[in-house]
Amino acid sequence: MLLSLTDTVNQKSDVPRPQSLIVAASGLGYRYPGSSRDAVADLSLEVVEGEIFGLLGPNGAGKTTSLSMLSSLLRPSKGQLQVCGIDLLSQPRKVRNHIGVVPQDIALYPSLSTRENLRYFGRLHGLHGSLLEARIDQCLAMVGLSSQADRRLDTYSGGMKRRANLAAGILHQPRLLFLDEPMVGIDPQSRNTILENLARLKDEGMTLIYTTHYMEEAQHLCTRIAIIDNGRVIAQGRPDQLIAGREGCRNLEDLFFQLTGRQLRD
């Protein structure tokens, strides 16, 4: 267990209880090679085990870069970062055993079927035999692809590919799952199913950190959120408390516009 903080993360509980931090990030920064400015200038976050944590922000705010640092894909140029109780900067491989990542781009082999893709990635995670096959069946059912599992990925629609991508991220039952805009390009029917299933993963104890532009969904799904702008966290907390603390805000979208403005971003 890392640190402990007293917080009512579970909105249904009235009784504050100590919770353990699964992510503790302090003052993280990152600048892409050749760039003249920091993509992330100051990222400080605390995520409690078992929550669904949303990273919100306008285009170019630094959400994907932040997620990439938290999931060990990019090494921060400054700051401190503990994930699953492990110092990520000195032991990134150890952290990788505990996490799953669902990237924005499809990270699967187009000439293989979804089942073959899942078998391949499952074996990389050390799953074999009947356990692997059972996990594949569970994950296919979760994303609604059971009946299409033996088709080559390159014959899928865009939304089906994204659902297969999600299945690959949860196959090994990670303790902490990172998702980068998981709902983009997914139709409302599938989105509802996936949202219900993400909530179920949380209920089973998985922690989820995800980026999104869907404010209503984040307000409904997330136990806590951080709003990022210009590479800095400008608000962090429970959606209901953040909304209530700001005059004239009826919902998360109002709050988002109040904090980040309405001008178009690059």
Ligand SMILES: Nc1ncnc2c1ncn2[C@@H]1O[C@H](COP(=O)(O)OP(=O)(O)OP(=O)(O)O)[C@@H](O)[C@H]1O
């Ligand atoms: N590979 C890269 N090389 C140089 N600059 C980059 C690279 N990737 C992102 N950036 C820059 O870093 C900043 C943050 O980008 P990032 O992709 O993290 O934002 P984001 O909040 O995820 O945006 P979006 O909502 O559009 O996905 C932007 O200014 C972007 O142009």
